[in-house]
Amino acid sequence: MNPNLDYFQLMAEARRISCQESTGACSRKLRLAVLADCAVQHLLPLLRALFHRKGIQVEIYEGPFAATELEARNPSSALYEFRPEIVSILHSVQALRDRFYRGGAKVQNEFLQELTGIWDAITSTSRALVIQSTFVAPMERFFGNYDRKIDNSFSSIVSRLNSFIVDEARQRRNVLLLDLETVASWVGRQSWFDERLWALGKSLCSLDQLPAVASNIVDIAVAAQGQTIKCIVLDLDNTLWGGVVGDDGPHGIRIGAHGDGEPFFRLQCFLRELKRRGILLTVCSKNEHANALKPFHENSEMVLELDDFVAFVANWKNKPENIAAIQKELNIGFDSMLFIDDSPFERASVRTLLPEVIVPELADDPAEWVKYLSELNLFEVASFSKQDAQRSGAYLQEVRRRAASEAAPNFEAFLESLDMTIEVERFAPRHLNRIAQLLQRSNQFNLTTHRRNEAECEALMNDPEGCIPLSASLKDRFGDHGLISVVVLRPEPTEGALAITDWLMSCRVLGRGVEQYLMNQVIHQARTLNLPTIRASYIPTSKNDMVKDFYARFGFEKVREAPNGVTDWALDAMSYKERQVLMRPARDEMGATTI
Amino acid sequence: MENVIAERLTQTFRSTFGKSDIQLSRGTTAADIKEWDSLMHINLIVAVEREFRVRFTTLEVMSLSNVGDLADTIARKINKE
Numbered sequence: 253m254n255p256n257l258d259y260f261q262l263m264a265e266a267r268r269i270s271c272q273e274s275t276g277a278c279s280r281k282l283r284l285a286v287l288a289d290c291a292v293q294h295l296l297p298l299l300r301a302l303f304h305r306k307g308i309q310v311e312i313y314e315g316p317f318a319a320t321e322l323e324a325r326n327p328s329s330a331l332y333e334f335r336p337e338i339v340s341i342l343h344s345v346q347a348l349r350d351r352f353y354r355g356g357a358k359v360q361n362e363f364l365q366e367l368t369g370i371w372d373a374i375t376s377t378s379r380a381l382v383i384q385s386t387f388v389a390p391m392e393r394f395f396g397n398y399d400r401k402i403d404n405s406f407s408s409i410v411s412r413l414n415s416f417i418v419d420e421a422r423q424r425r426n427v428l429l430l431d432l433e434t435v436a437s438w439v440g441r442q443s444w445f446d447e448r449l450w451a452l453g454k455s456l457c458s459l460d461q462l463p464a465v466a467s468n469i470v471d472i473a474v475a476a477q478g479q480t481i482k483c484i485v486l487d488l489d490n491t492l493w494g495g496v497v498g499d500d501g502p503h504g505i506r507i508g509a510h511g512d513g514e515p516f517f518r519l520q521c522f523l524r525e526l527k528r529r530g531i532l533l534t535v536c537s538k539n540e541h542a543n544a545l546k547p548f549h550e551n552s553e554m555v556l557e558l559d560d561f562v563a564f565v566a567n568w569k570n571k572p573e574n575i576a577a578i579q580k581e582l583n584i585g586f587d588s589m590l591f592i593d594d595s596p597f598e599r600a601s602v603r604t605l606l607p608e609v610i611v612p613e614l615a616d617d618p619a620e621w622v623k624y625l626s627e628l629n630l631f632e633v634a635s636f637s638k639q640d641a642q643r644s645g646a647y648l649q650e651v652r653r654r655a656a657s658e659a660a661p662n663f664e665a666f667l668e669s670l671d672m673t674i675e676v677e678r679f680a681p682r683h684l685n686r687i688a689q690l691l692q693r694s695n696q697f698n699l700t701t702h703r704r705n706e707a708e709c710e711a712l713m714n715d716p717e718g719c720i721p722l723s724a725s726l727k728d729r730f731g732d733h734g735l736i737s738v739v740v741l742r743p744e745p746t747e748g749a750l751a752i753t754d755w756l757m758s759c760r761v762l763g764r765g766v767e768q769y770l771m772n773q774v775i776h777q778a779r780t781l782n783l784p785t786i787r788a789s790y791i792p793t794s795k796n797d798m799v800k801d802f803y804a805r806f807g808f809e810k811v812r813e814a815p816n817g818v819t820d821w822a823l824d825a826m827s828y829k830e831r832q833v834l835m836r837p838a839r840d841e842m843g844a845t846t847i
Numbered sequence: 848m849e850n851v852i853a854e855r856l857t858q859t860f861r862s863t864f865g866k867s868d869i870q871l872s873r874g875t876t877a878a879d880i881k882e883w884d885s886l887m888h889i890n891l892i893v894a895v896e897r898e899f900r901v902r903f904t905t906l907e908v909m910s911l912s913n914v915g916d917l918a919d920t921i922a923r924k925i926n927k928e
Binding site: 260267448449453 | 862863865885886889890893894897903904905908909
C-alpha cells in the first residue's frame with residue numbers, strides 16, 4: 253500500500269521492462285496465474301513492474317474473464333497447463349452485486365459452494381498457493397443504517413461472505429488472503445470505486461487505486477517465497493523516545509501513555525507487538541553505552557525492556573558499520589532488516605552504504621509514524637506459528653550463550669558460568685506428554701530406542717513392580733530447556749542388580765554434563781537399594797552410533813556382544829567413581845529422596 | 848482544435864503510450880495508433896482527466912469517435928468552469 257506508487261509511472265516502468273525482457277536482470281522467477289471476475293489488463297503491467305522491483309521476473313497467466321470456476325475445476329485447463337506457483341483469485345463486489353440483483357439472497361450459498369469448490373480443485377490438481385481476495389463493502393444501502401439489521405440485505409451478505417472467506421482460509425494452509433476490504437478502506441470506498449470504469453471495462457477499482465492491489469499481491473507472493481522483514485534496527489534518541497538521553501537524562505526524555513511522550517509510547521507498543529510475532533528488535537544508537545541503557549533501567553514509562561532486544565549497540569561508530577555487525581551477529585540477510593531512525597542523515601548513510609537494508613522515510617511528526625509504517629505494509633508474512641512467537645527469546649538466549657562462551661576462559665568455566673540447575677524426578681502426570689514425545693523422537697542419544705507411547709509411560713509411572721522411571725529437566729541462566737532426558741531403571745533384587753532399560757537425551761543439551769549427573773544419580777540409587785551391580789544394554793540403530801561407547805566411558809565392562817550388535821554391560825556400583833558435574837539440583841535434597 | 852488543448856493532448860498521448868513520435872489531428876482515431884486498444888483507451892481517458900482536471904461521464908467516453916471529439920469535450924468542460 254505504498255502511497256507513493258503511481259499508476260502511470262508503473263505503467264511506463266512495465267513498458268520499459270517488456271522492452272528489456274530476457275536481459276536476465278532478475279535472479280528469481282515466479283509463475284503467477286490471475287483469475288478474476290473483473291478485468292485485469294490494467295493490473296497485470298503493474299504486477300510486472302512491482303515484481304521486477306523486487307528482483308523477480310514474473311510470468312503471468314491471465315485466466316479467461318469470469319471463468320474462474322471453469323478453469324479451476326477442469327484438470328486439463330490452460331491454468332494447470334501453465335503450472336502456476338501462485339494463483340491469485342480476485343472477486344469484485346460489483347460482479348457479486350450483478351448476481352445479487354439477478355438471483356437475490358441465494359447468491360450467498362451459491363458463492364460459498366463455488367469458492368470452496370475452486371479452492372478444493374486447485375489444491376487437489378496443483379501445488380499452487382492461492383491468494384484469495386476479500387470483498388470490498390458495497391456502496392449500495394437499501395435500508396440506510398438499518399441495512400445490517402436485515403439478514404439478507406446485500407451488505408449483510410457481503411460481510412458474511414468475508415467472514416466465511418477468512419474462516420475457511422484459516423483452515424487451509426495453502427490459501428492466503430488478499431484483504432481488499434482493508435486495502436480499500438485505507439483510501440475509502442468513495443475514491444476506491446470508479447463505477448464509470450466498471451461500466452466501460454469491468455475495472456475492479458479506479459486506476460489510481462490499482463497499484464495498491466498489485467503491491468499487496470506482490471507483498472504476499474514475496475513473503476510466501478520467504479522474503480520477509482526479520483529484524484528492525486532502531487535508533488534511540490528522538491526515535492524510541494523524544495529528546496536526547498545524554499542531555500535530558502533518563503527522566504527528562506519524552507515517553508509515556510499521556511502527553512508529549514504518547515507518540516513514542518505508541519511506537520514502542522507497536523514494536524513490542526511485532527517482537528511478539530517474531531520480529532527481532534535491535535538498537536543502533538550513537539550514544540554513550542551507559543546513557544543509552546539508563547531509560548530502560550530508570551524510566552518506568554518505557555514499554556520496551558532490554559530483554560526485548562537481541563542486540564543493543566550504542567557507541568560513536570557510524571551506523572552502517574554497526575548495522576553490518578548486527579547483521580553478522582544475527583546471521584540474517586541485509587534485505588530482511590528494517591532501519592528506523594528520525595535522522596535523515598542516518599537514513600541516507602544506511603541507504604547509501606547498505607542499499608539492501610529497508611529504510612523508510614519518516615514524517616516529521618512521530619505521531620504519524622506507526623500509521624505510515626503500517627501503510628507501507630512492511631510486515632507481510634505467509635505463515636505464523638508458535639515458534640515464530642518465541643523466536644526473539646530463542647535468539648536472545650543464543651546470543652547470550654555465545655557471548656558467555658566467548659568471555660569464558662575455558663569450557664569448564666563456561667559451563668559453570670551457565671549456572672545450570674537440573675531437576676530429576678519420577679515420571680509425573682504433567683510430564684507424560686513430553687516424555688512420550690522424547691521417547692518417540694530421540695534417535696541419536698538413545699541407548700535402547702524403546703518407542704513408548706504416553707499410555708505405556710503412564711503404566712511405568714504407576715508400576716507396582718518397583719520400576720524407577722526418571723525424567724530430568726534443565727535450566728540455565730539464559731533460559732529453560734524443559735524436560736531433556738529420560739532414564740528408566742528396573743531393580744532386579746534376586747540378582748542384586750539394577751538394570752538400565754532406557755536412557756535417552758535431547759541432543760540440544762549435549763556436552764553439558766547432564767549424563768554424568770544422571771549416572772551419579774543412578775549409582776546413588778543402586779547403593780541406596782543395596783544392589784551392587786548395574787546392568788545396561790546398547791541396541792544399535794542406524795542413528796545412535798554416538799552412544800555406542802556410552803557405558804564404556806563410565807567404566808562399564810562389556811559382558812556380551814550379540815551377532816546383531818546388541819551389547820550388554822555391567823558395572824560394580826561400589827567401585828564407581830563419582831563424576832564431577834557443573835550443575836546443581838533444582839530442589840536440594842528433597843529432589844534426591846523422592847526418586 | 849484549440850492550440851493549447853491540442854498541445855497538452857499530444858503530450859498526454861505521448862506519455863501514456865510511451866511514444867514520443869505521436870502526432871494528433873482532429874480525425875485521429877484508435878485505428879491510427881497501433882497500441883490504442885481497450886486497455887490504453889481507459890488509460891488515455893484517465894490520463895486526460897488528470898491532465899485537464901476534468902471528469903468525463905460514461906456517456907461522454909462512449910460517444911467519443913475521434914481526437915476532435917475529445918478536444919471539444921475537454922474545451923466544453925473547461926469553459927463551463
